[in-house]
Amino acid sequence: MKNLKYLLAVAFVGQASYGFAQYQVDALRFSQTQFGGTARTLGSGGANVAVGGDLGSLSTNPAGLGMYQRSEFSFSPGLGLGSTESKAFGTTTTDVRNSLHIGSLGAAFAKRRPDSDPTPWRGGTFAIGLTRVNDFNQSFRYGGKPAINQDILQRLSEDRGEALDDLAYDTYLTERDSKGTYIPADFSKTGELSQQETVLTTGSQTQYDFGYGASYRDQLYVGGAIGIVTTTFNSTSTLTAADPAQPDPNTTGTAFGTLTYRETLETRGAGLNVRVGAIYRPNDILRIGAAIQSPTYMGFSETYGSSLNTTFDRAVVVDGKSYTSASASTDPGEFSYVLTTPFRASGGIAAVIGKHGFVSGDVEYVDYGQARLSNDNSDPAAVNTFDFGPDNDNVRQLYRSTMNVRVGGELRFDVFRLRAGYARYGDPYKENAFDRTRNYFTAGAGIRQNNFFVDVAGVYGTNKRFYSPYALDNPQDVPVVSVDGNRYTTTVTAGWTF
DSSP states (O other): OHHHHHHHHHHTBSSOOTTSOOHHHHHHHTTOOOOOOSHHHHHTTTOOTTTOSSGGGGGTOGGGGGGOSSOEEEEEEEEEEEEEEEEETTEEEEEEEEEEEEEEEEEEEEEEOOTTOOOSEEEEEEEEEEEEEEEOOEEEEEEEOOOGGGSHHHHHTSOOSSHHHHHHHHTTSOEEETTEEEOOTTEEOSSOOEEEEEEEEEEEEEEEEEEEEEEETTTEEEEEEEEEEEEEEEEEEEEEEEOOSOOOTTSOSEEEEEEEEEEEEEEEEEEEEEEEEEEEOSSSSEEEEEEEEOOOEEEEEEEEEEEEEEEEEEEEEETTEEEEEEEEEOOOEEEEEEEEOOOEEEEEEEEEOTTSEEEEEEEEEEEGGGOEEEEOOOSTTOOOOOOOHHHHHHHHHHBOEEEEEEEEEEEEETTEEEEEEEEEEOOOBSOOSSOOOEEEEEEEEEEEOSSEEEEEEEEEEEEEEEEBSOOOSSGGGOOOEEEEEEEEEEEEEEEEEO
16 A cells, blocks of 8 residues: 555656656546537537437447438537636645637438338448547646645755756756765755746547448447547646745855746647447337447657756856856657557437437446557657556556446427536546546537527536646655646537438
8 A cells, every 4th residue: 555655646746757757647648538529419418328319429329320310510619618726735726728629520421211111221321520539728836835845955855867857957956976966065945945836738639430320120220430539738837946035144155046947748649449339229218328449549759848947046156157047958858659548338328208308328437447558669760668567557556447427318399409417437546545536517408490400518527636746755745736627618519401
């Protein structure tokens, strides 16, 4: 248990220092998707495994495509409004991050036989589309006065062989001798540090799908789809620390002034998965659905860098030269790797109440501990020898299987629609000292005409994460920032049938 607690402390480091890159963080980040699709799917909590007849089926259960009676095209732009509340060092800080996006875009081409045709295969639908399955847009910040044994200078006194340690030495914050790295004895702060950090992440994961669904006697629907997943993730963290007190003019030596440490990361990736599903309709009311999605095989390339700027209240003399400030940066680094995400299995049941609407519920199983990292050997000229063994061991130790639950429904009044839903995505961590469950509350409305429809949906999501800016030799001293996030997303779908 002690080792697991230390591993958790290291895993909290939101953006790895690349001397010991923690890729198990990426394994979870890019495996944890969320439900998406049209406003109809979003408004009913994403519970569409057994419902069908919507482009949202393309990315969950392609068997639902077999329920189409007419061809369709739809477009779904969205607006996300996010805020965070962070607690650290006895203070609470808030931040906001908003973004525009395309939630869904696609077309379904249906071909159905006449009712007089005795052929058991009643029809089929080919569909293409894109679905936003992950949103990385978030900003949080925190600040306060950490204890001396957990501030950034304590971290610099513990040389961990990372880029930050070289930068600290190059900007005269630390010295090195045969005994190791240390902060000079005459280098003293005159009070507790005032320390704060801002972390901004942007980007998303989008899935491009090609699928086909068919109807057998309007009772059994089967389908399959191929998904191409693209990923864009950017992160910028800026940590600042300052000694708020002025040095004593009667003392000698140097005194710490301020530091600003900045890390940047840009990740780009693409991958492939397949899914198959079925829906059985024993009568006009009940529908039972199931779908399986293969692991997604994704290749990533990332570019990263860091810089450190320092100022001093008294000049630092190095090799006969005096400095009141210094700066250093690392050369931009690049790295490529492969991630295989866990497979997903989902089941659902829906009750259709004639022309009055439906209620539906889904359960999805995913084991995050099955994610695997490996070297990217697609380029014969590049030989990657990074050892992902420890990272994969960490994935197995840190993460577990979860059950994601989605429930929702729709009421119909002539041409009008009203929808509501709820989704709960389980905590993927084995250690439950902190609850990281994600909750989503949804609502929506729409209107349907002969050849045109408009739907609107609102999704309010809450999540909790824990972040540490760096690791320390003593896990008990690692600063942990509690971040409560919420995001409200509005999506409008405009569609035409033909």
